[in-house]
Amino acid sequence: MSRFAFYERIYRAFHDRPSLSKLLLVSTVSGGGIVAFSDTTPFRVAYADSAQGQCPKKKVVVLGTGWAATSFLKNLKNSSYEVEVVSPRNYFAFTPLLPSVTNGTVEARSIVEPIRNIVNKKGPHCEYREAECYKIDAEKKKIYCQTTQASNLGGKEEFAIDYDYLIIAVGARANTFNTPGVEENTHFLKEVEDAQKIRQTVIDCFERASLPSLSEEERKRILHFVVVGGGPTGVEFAAELHDFAIEDLAQLYPEVKNLVKITLLEAGDHILNMFDKRITAFAEQKFQREDINIKTGSMVVKVAEKEISTKERGTGHVVSIPYGMAVWSTGIGTRPFIMEFMKQIGQTNRRAIATDEWLRVDGCDTIYALGDCATINQRRVMEDIAAIFSKADKSGTGKLTIQDAKEVVADICERYPQVELYLKKKNMKNFVDLLKHSDSEMQTLKLDIELFKLALSEVDSQMKNLPATAQVAAQQGEYLADCFNRMDMCEKNPEGPLRFRASGRHRFHPFRYKHFGQFAPLGGEQTAAELPGDWVSIGRSTQWLWYSVYASKLVSWRTRVLVISDWGRRFIFGRDSSRI
């Protein structure tokens, strides 16, 4: 769409003279631009034609426009579905850059891409609705939505949408752990609007502290910024705020610059505890040098208008911390309508919707859930051990030869990823190593179920939940789109592992997450990164790696150019301190 717009603008700049525009058309052909130039209209006609005379299309309803949903949409190539996207947010936001938005290193608009740019490229069988789903009826295969636009356009409008497949990718909300006062007095950092509000409030704090009538103590309170949660988001925000304060605001508010204090509260022992210890140590030392106050073992029990109360783990005392602005970044919780839906399908007392390894909601054949609102409910090998054994035991003798075992081992490894992780951890080459027998014994060994159990008894210790990151969500979206693209084909020729508790094979390979590493920007042009293979990289060069990875991962050329030019603007002009 954006390329089209570009060509069209150039085209119009030729004053609509046909001779010149022909020339232009020819030149775009050579550049490969003709497809983009031909607009959506012929594209749509082509789609409509191909659908004529076929059976009615299956309707896929996608809830959400975040990482998982957008990645699904972008990768869905099969036009035999009718797709409807429902979300109150008509854009995709590149959330890893949200902390940069809070301080104006990057503009909010630079990290968003209108979802209609993506949807419209899919043709007329794909629609977007700016609305909020408030109820899912799994039995009637219906969702209920309400509008979210400003009220004077005609009040709340409600409507229902039928679906054949429902894809829930609505993300999560901030988790307050029901701590009193958090909703009212702290800022979250989940949405673009949150980041914009934080930016305004930071400026507000500096302006407020510069007023003539305040006491020194009150000034100090107002310029005390508290970040609750020592995860990557909280740490990055604290680092960005520190840079903003010393690089830009100290120049503009010289009279109060020495009163600024940033405190990071973490209930655990260390910040960034999901990272390698070297990164944690580096970050803690860097923050100490920069006077960013890290308080670990400190659990927030209440947030009042001007004070945060924490319970210290060592002493058990409750301490009161006066503050000006607090950012709450302690992990994710469940959205209310998802909680309602989970109750409906009998999944209570969980943080997120449980799915199988194919991202299908447990107990609902036609509903998929991915991203932060879902977790994959991995099956334990030990739960299925009897079924696995009897499947392997083709002859029905109750004993497996090594050959029998070897034949199912690939399927076991695919179906239960913990097996592979266990082998890797123990430096074993393959399943046979688990049997702890010498090679000569192997040839004649017959496994009974007890021996089989014993061999696999410890693999389940390697079961891991996936982190709630953009990387996981994006991979899940891509995986699911691939499944939908090849649904018919795989229905006929299943490619997945053996079904141990039923006959035949699974249609698809199960979802498998590939970890490409994780960044923790630490401010001052320094970044830490954990890369695959336990590599750790810290420093300025990693910051450049961060710049280039994020620039390449951005969702469109538009956002890429915008973010890079924002970085350039910041470098030249500094960050803007206007309260807008």
Add this chain to the structure above:
Amino acid sequence: MSRFAFYERIYRAFHDRPSLSKLLLVSTVSGGGIVAFSDTTPFRVAYADSAQGQCPKKKVVVLGTGWAATSFLKNLKNSSYEVEVVSPRNYFAFTPLLPSVTNGTVEARSIVEPIRNIVNKKGPHCEYREAECYKIDAEKKKIYCQTTQASNLGGKEEFAIDYDYLIIAVGARANTFNTPGVEENTHFLKEVEDAQKIRQTVIDCFERASLPSLSEEERKRILHFVVVGGGPTGVEFAAELHDFAIEDLAQLYPEVKNLVKITLLEAGDHILNMFDKRITAFAEQKFQREDINIKTGSMVVKVAEKEISTKERGTGHVVSIPYGMAVWSTGIGTRPFIMEFMKQIGQTNRRAIATDEWLRVDGCDTIYALGDCATINQRRVMEDIAAIFSKADKSGTGKLTIQDAKEVVADICERYPQVELYLKKKNMKNFVDLLKHSDSEMQTLKLDIELFKLALSEVDSQMKNLPATAQVAAQQGEYLADCFNRMDMCEKNPEGPLRFRASGRHRFHPFRYKHFGQFAPLGGEQTAAELPGDWVSIGRSTQWLWYSVYASKLVSWRTRVLVISDWGRRFIFGRDSSRI
């Protein structure tokens, strides 16, 4: 400040190695950058030194951060004042580009400049307070302020500031003419926030109209955009909205693009009635071709949630117009606290604060008012005619020779600008022409007061109020700063015209507005301009003139680069349709 930041960033990029940084310092000297690099600290010290041992500085309080106030601040070079700027808006906004912000042609942040960037350059004798003045006490020379920051920073804080000189430059608010429903249901276009809200609402309208459950009639209503007021702002907004809709939104919302309707309501006979007739005619024809509906002679009497009621001048009927979004742009009104202040000083029933030609508030020696909140109360020649005559009549004979008259004519022309305008209009060379006598008679002519009155009897017909534009406000700010810069000097050696009703001369030349022309952007890369000397220019080339004039007038290099790169972004990628 921004240059400093730039150097400092490069400096830091040298990894803080002293040898390299020396090299850098040398290179900046040759580039003339050393002054900028030396930061505000030495600058401040210099100021502080020069003030030592002198009498206490006079305190100048400036209300506002708009065109007039910012222009005053930027041009105030005299460090013998202590300046305090009070405004709820901590930035200056380049308001002529506001209509471009409503549709994303330019970003909000690109047209603002933090006021502290300007204030801090002035040194430590200049301060800014983010607060709102709610009361002026002219007798005690005090203003009362309250804070405007978000509530959880500690509630409303109130404080008072004393002044020696008060400069009121708070601008105006939108004028609703007390039409019911306007405040609640329409958008104004005065502030940056207004523009951002309009942008969101336009997107909201398109998203809402795309929902499946609406009737065709309801969709049409929602996509009916009504602009009330055919002045330059209203016309430019309508044109920008039209471009946004056909260039960008039509691609993204193909199913509703044909339902979009834009209506411009104007109570008078023509839109752009302050412009040359040729411009009005061109604009009306262009809008007609583009299906922008112009309804003249239509006065809005009520705005309900979904309907605007207008009274048609021809028939007197009241007509009801269903609409989705309405923008109210019918001129300016007085801010409540200014109304209060005017009552206090006996200026009731006026639209704005009356000042003399030196921008001093009538009846308040130490208060100045400029920009949209003030009007210059020109004196009529006829009011002062007796005083003028007796001043000219040095000999006291009750008769003036031509020589006597010639001696005061320059002062009359300077004090009463209408005289010059009248002469120009009548193609007269000088005052003597007004006497309508032959040259031979002139030599012996003696004027009595009646003849003198007769000669000047018609000049007051040329008295004109200045328009409420950025251009006027900026020139007033510059003029007043110049007066303040040379206050002491001109106190001793007054440079202004004769005081006709008192002895001596006025300290300063009165303010005289120079009109550099006015633009009316009409969309589709076409602009009309009225240039000095009754020149009219319309078309694409004028659009480029518009681009270059606005780019050069922008307040800092930062805003200049930002706005120009926004134009580039729009050209390449189109406008963004994300609802943020």
